[in-house]
Amino acid sequence: MRLQLRFLLVALLAVAILLMACRKTDQPTDPTPVPESTSTEEAATLNPDEEIQTRTQNVELALENIQRPDGDAIATVNGQDIPVDHYIDLMRLRLYTISDQYQIDWADENSIAMLGQIESQVIEQMVSMEVLRQRAASEDMLPGEDEIRQTSDEIQAEILMYGDYESWDEFMELNQITDDVYRSIVEESIILEKLVDKYAQVGEMEQINASHILVEDEELAQDLLEQIGDGADFAELAREHSQDTGSAEKGGELGWFPRGVMVPEFEEAAFALQPGEVSDVVSTDFGFHIIKITGREVRALEPYLEQEFQNRMFNAWVAEIVQEADIEVHVQTDVQFR
Structure with a gap:
């Protein structure tokens, strides 16, 4: 290292x-x-x-x-x-x-x-x-x-x-x-x-563990959000519909990250949630997101993020x-x- x-x-x-x-x-x-x-x-x-x-x-x-x-x-x-x-x-x-x-x-x-x-x-x-x-x-x-x-x-x-x-x-x-x-x-x-x-x-930082579904069409995003509200499995919907190929196959999982990593609109919406909560549809330059938070805690950064924040x-x-x-x-x- x-x-x-x-x-x-x-x-x-x-x-x-x-x-x-x-x-x-x-x-x-x-x-x-x-x-x-x-x-x-x-x-x-x-x-x-x-x-x-x-x-x-x-x-x-x-x-x-x-x-x-x-x-x-x-x-x-x-x-x-x-x-x-x-x-x-x-x-x-x-x-x-x-x-x-x-x-x-x-x-x-x-x-x-x-x-x-x-x-x-x-x-x-x-x-x-x-x-x-x-x-x-x-x-x-x-x-x-x-x-x-x-x-x-x-x-x-x-x-x-x-x-x-x-x-x-x-x-x-x-x-x-x-x-x-x-x-x-x-x-x-x-x-x-x-x-x-x-x-x-770089010391420990507050981080969240998040998943998301990314689509290009706002109507589709709203429809998926309604399905989640009716009890549909978030991870299954992510695998089927999310256009973020890096996370879709993992059920939308993004892993742990602190503030200062994601685009502002995504970050603001994600850090406003508590574990277990799902966001409304969030619009960014990448498309339309639905965000789910599964954890929040102060913890050490992943090595690649530690290097980035150190730089x-x-x-x-x-x-x-x-x-x-x-x-x-x-x-x-x-x-x-x-």
């Missing part, structure tokens, strides 16, 4: 290549804008060395078109400069990742037009990470060399266990990750994990301390920190 969280947090630093290598399929979608694929049959015929060279040249072409400040810092956070060299390294890694994933040709003008958004994402992530690093330093939470080495070994073992790479050196070379960039990723992932442990702990809590806390920081970005960007 903790290693999974570590990779999730590393995603905030835009190093999606590590996530891809570890085949984590439950992570947030990368928001990087990408143009349509510009792959060619010629690229498919290259040998591995030629392919690496071609991909590297492609990314360097993109890097020639990114903004660079006049000085040595891309941004300054509370008086601490963020080196432009580190910015270029992370831009290179981000560009290499999405170029490989989407077969982007950075010689294309449409692709170049996307660079501004990618730059803004990387700058925002670097600034946020610097704010977090400073907070960790003020609380004596920066990792030592032994901790960094142990975490690095865990990540390497996780990546190599799948057999996609013959060695760690091959992984680093194929993905164009330098030792310095990798070390910063490891260090920052440890910092993030420590801060999450301190500032984003929400941590992101809100990060946004708060970033707003409090004195931030100056030394290139033009759409990022707003206040």
Whole structure:
């Protein structure tokens, strides 16, 4: 669980290549804008060395078109400069990742037009990470060399266990990750994990155990509601009529959930009920619902919901301390920190 969280947090630093290598399929979608694929049959015929060279040249072409400040810092956070060299390294890694994933040709003008958004994402992530690093330093939470080495070994073992790479050196070379960039990723992932442990702990919450029937037609929903009132079995009606395929086969069961998960109209109606009660017909963008509550109690969240609420809590806390920081970005960007 903790290693999974570590990779999730590393995603905030835009190093999606590590996530891809570890085949984590439950992570947030990368928001990087990408143009349509510009792959060619010629690229498919290259040998591995030629392919690496071609991909590297492609990314360097993109890097020639990114903004660079006049000085040595891309941004300054509370008086601490963020080196432009580190910015270029992370831009290179981000560009290499999405170029490989989407077969982007950075010689294309449409692709170049996307660079501004990618730059803004990387700058925002670097600034946020610097704010977090400073907070960790003020609380004596920066990792030592032994901790960094142990975490690095865990990540390497996780990546190599799948057999996609013959060695760690091959992984680093194929993905164009330098030792310095990798070390910063490891260090920052440890910092993030420590801060999450301190500032984003999710406790027990009031939850309800609910079932529902979802249909597109309001008249059908009203008819089903009348049948339930006359004693028809809710679960059987859900299996027969509900268009929510994920819950219909389970008799409409949605399981336990707290506030903040369902759409507002559904949530308001569901949390107004007591165990054993059935709602009136509830209209949402999904259609027409009939909701039945079978339980209500304060309890621990399911693991996937705990992760979601932990992410929400941590992101809100990060946004708060970033707003409090004195931030100056030394290139033009759409990022707003206040």
